[in-house]
Amino acid sequence: MIIKLHRSKCIGCGSCAAVCPDFFEIADDGLSHIKGSQKDSEGNDVLEIKEENKGCAAEAAEVCPVQIISIN
Ligand code: SF4
Numbered sequence: 001m002i003i004k005l006h007r008s009k010c011i012g013c014g015s016c017a018a019v020c021p022d023f024f025e026i027a028d029d030g031l032s033h034i035k036g037s038q039k040d041s042e043g044n045d046v047l048e049i050k051e052e053n054k055g056c057a058a059e060a061a062e063v064c065p066v067q068i069i070s071i072n
Contacts, residue, residue, distance in 0.1 A: 003057050005034050005045040006068040015063040020056035023047070 003023060010031040016024040017032060027033040037045040049057070054071065061069040 001049055001051050002072055003034055003047045004070045005032060007031050007045055009066055009068045011066055016060035019063050020060035022055055023057050024060055
């Protein structure tokens, strides 16, 4: 599965990093970053994970106030 973060729409609230520090951190620019991720052509963070390792990622998607974290 793929965790994707639309960084350009992040408001830097920190909620994702608070509930799921395994995958999310606030970067030096004040916006969320998926740890170990790569950039897609639109500048979004993308990280491929195994479903059994998704851990807290869904919680992060749920708490994001602007709903820019997807897990598919
Ligand atoms: S919860 Fe959403 S808006 Fe807040 S820092 Fe994370 S990605 Fe950005």
